Amino acid sequence: MKRVLVVGGALLFGIGAVWAQQDSVKEVQTLMKGNGKNAGAVSAMVKGEKPYDQAAVDSALAQFEDTAKKLPNLFPASAKGVKAEGDYSASPKVWEDKAGFDAKVASFAKVVGEAKGKIKDMDSLKANFPAVGKECGGCHETFRVKNG
Secondary structure, three states, X not given: OXXXXXXXXXXXXXXXHHHHHHHHHHHHHHHHHHHHXXXXXXXXXXXXXXXOOHHHHHHHHHHHHHHHHHHHHOOOXXXXXXXXXXXXXXXXXXXXXXXXXXXXXXXXXHHXXXXXXXXXXXXXXXXXXXXXXXXXXXXXXXXXXXXX
């Protein structure tokens, strides 16, 4: 009887770990999709394709800030090697260079925080948003791989 309970408990723990890693992968995807949507909206303003909208800028920066807070905890060891649905997955470098990954996320958070306090109009958006995009893209270059 004890064996059955131990085996059953181990199976439940294993299933729970699989669900947890899938949940973290899905949460990362949701955050990144939100980041992409917001970055696109702000980039359209910078390019002059859309009028300046402080509410949209504030919303984008809040999204980026939320992402920076959550990302370091969304890559458990159990998720290493899990391919996400879609075009991209996390690179194994996320786990191989966890300190480097965490430093990139911290740098992104710092740049977002600085931009948040400075962007008040189109001129300040054009002056400060490129640094946000550069930090975001810099992380992708190292810690993201194309599926396929």
